[in-house]
Amino acid sequence: MGARLGDAGGPARPPVSDEAIGRDELALATRNHGLPLEALRYDLTPPGLHYVLTHYDIPYVPDTSSWQLTLNGRVRRPLRLDLTDLRAFPQVTTRVTLECAGNGRALLSPRPVSQPWLVEAVGTAEWTGVPLRLLLERAGVAGDAAEVVFTGADHGVERGVEQDYRRALPLDVALGDEPDVLVVHAMNGAPLAPQHGRPLRLVVPGWYGMAQVKWLREITVVDEPFTGFQQTVAYRLRQQPEEAGEPVTRILPRALLVPPGFPDFMSRTRVVAPGPLTLEGRAWSGHAPVTRVEVSADDGRTWRQAELAPDGGHPWAWRRWRSPWTATPGEHVLSARATDAEGHTQPLAARWNRGGFANNQVQRVRVVCPDPADNG
């Protein structure tokens, strides 16, 4: 018997119940990366600090002048557009917080085996591009259209299935203008970096990262629900492998702290001096505006409401919050909890699912406040 494609990987590993991370998970963690939490201080995440998750390799596109985006399927006038064509459409810039659907996965027990995020798979940028609805209007969507499928240039194998990365949106989301879904060519005013989709990507404000198709090369309007791997096998909320599961869609609320004081290198435990300080951080939700952030300094037993900054005209981006705290000698666990206008909030304990998606349990930040009287 010869080698088979499935020999490259194989089926998903079942969740594992100890804390130890495998070599395969480590290989993903060293190439993908989260936001170092101290970078929550920035309104816009500086280049290189925004989280990155790529399923396969980052496509190599040294020359973007020949890149073409095709819009086809159930449309009256198929389009073939290069970057110059796209820049001739009206341009929109939107500040958007993106978060990986797998953020929080490595905190689950048993732990689903995939990219092992703790809480840091997030970032905020200003994305510039063409509203997707304008491209769809130009092409003329057929009356029987149901969904819009987006194909990236990234190619690989997952559980034995060779594929281009491909995801779909419902037609009403794709055509929506509150917010516009964008076909993006610039991030924070600069052409997209390779790892963020150079030269073109989708940005769907409010949705988890799996919808934000990078290296976008084809948009296909279809008349029935898309059943591709990333839509019906991956990115489903399941308790049992045989369930169809609910699709992962919009970002659940989350608040994170800028870690106070300074860290221990290995444990990342924080050290603060006794006395008053201001705790601060960011909070976001993809369902509705964040309306409340609460802070706890006793591992979630008691909470006090934080001061929430206005959204500054950026309803799809994280909001800053702050709350005073007086550190006393001893050990403390700090947490923050966001609630949005639709009443979604964060649980103290994780809601488990097999894929490890959408775990927005509250963050726990361990803080040591040394006693000044103790010189040990």
Place this chain on the structure above:
Amino acid sequence: MGARLGDAGGPARPPVSDEAIGRDELALATRNHGLPLEALRYDLTPPGLHYVLTHYDIPYVPDTSSWQLTLNGRVRRPLRLDLTDLRAFPQVTTRVTLECAGNGRALLSPRPVSQPWLVEAVGTAEWTGVPLRLLLERAGVAGDAAEVVFTGADHGVERGVEQDYRRALPLDVALGDEPDVLVVHAMNGAPLAPQHGRPLRLVVPGWYGMAQVKWLREITVVDEPFTGFQQTVAYRLRQQPEEAGEPVTRILPRALLVPPGFPDFMSRTRVVAPGPLTLEGRAWSGHAPVTRVEVSADDGRTWRQAELAPDGGHPWAWRRWRSPWTATPGEHVLSARATDAEGHTQPLAARWNRGGFANNQVQRVRVVCPDPADNG
């Protein structure tokens, strides 16, 4: 008893002998990140793909106009320089490959517990700044000077020791001009990103990353060997904890492959079609120019010499290499091995040390070539 500083972390964990990665190592792996290996295609690593390792937090420097660099100690004229002062000195730009001293650590068995790099802690950039020797000449180094100590603004605890990050160089290295050690303010023509040392850092061509002090705020000439934590406790090659150990200094040779074909998401195993292809990659050494790269397609049993590109006038940067290979159905392990002009080369098996430093064992890339006759 009150809380103590040491409660934040504690002593180094002993090396562990299974493959499982701990939660603390994972927290480091999600915030630091390596070069995705497909990015070895670029001569200059694009922003955000260069490896990053920070011991503590990335300092927050929203306004660089008030940043001051002090040069003091055993000098006749202490200096205090802002960024404008530094730009008035002659400027040098050098292309340099940087690599973390801990690269390869997670391949060791038993595994030293720290940032768990596999092979990807590397990147190449063009760094612009002032030759350190010009600053030292301006200050006037005293006759009894022995070393030069560099202090960063990054602050934390490591094995119970609270510290600013601090490292020293021997005086002859600091004053050298082949190559110049640089006090750098720009990377690839742009101001330094926060994670690369904004606004000032040291670049010491040929040395591992621990010497490349970021967020540089003080340079101190001293008349005896520096005994700080990062010089005499960390970054030593030891077999036993009580040894003084040899210091970690210059980068040992390493060659890496651009992984051919496409990956399996979880295992990162590569899939290639049968037939001829060109293997390619990069090779570098901090001791002397790389003079030979060999490639193996049978897990290190046989080797053939690769074609090595000229250094293009960049002796401190990686060099491109290529080698033809014909993939045949089955499983293969690809490797590359670099040798430099001083005869340093790469071992097939790791040379173990307690800190997990300088492990330049040859990379192993697992490749599956499916049999076209097998539709499984």
